[in-house]
Amino acid sequence: MRVSVDRDRCCSSGMCVTNVPEVFDQDDDDSLVRLRQNAFRPDQFEDLRLAAQLCPGGAITVVEDGPAEAGAASVDG
Numbered sequence: 001m002r003v004s005v006d007r008d009r010c011c012s013s014g015m016c017v018t019n020v021p022e023v024f025d026q027d028d029d030d031s032l033v034r035l036r037q038n039a040f041r042p043d044q045f046e047d048l049r050l051a052a053q054l055c056p057g058g059a060i061t062v063v064e065d066g067p068a069e070a071g072a073a074s075v076d077g
């Protein structure tokens with residue numbers, strides 16, 4: 001699984017931080033999303049899918065690579 005966040009689309013709602021605090025954080029200066037991890041465990045995948053679905057800005061993208069791969073992250077914007 002790969003996860004990317006687009007800070008240009010983030011509206012600083014903080015929903016991702018509330019739901020998956022070990023992965024998402026908000027920047028102290030502009031409150032935009034930041035990733036705390038650049039690799040993800042399979043047991044986090046379902047929470048990451050939910051975070052992408054619930055993000056009001058559509059700023060979180062999850063790409064499924066395959067059933068047993070390690071996760072990776074990227075940040076845009």
Ligand code: SF4
Pocket residue numbers: 005009010011012013014015016017024032033054055056057058059060
């Ligand atoms: S849920 Fe979406 S809009 Fe809200 S802080 Fe996270 S990335 Fe930004």
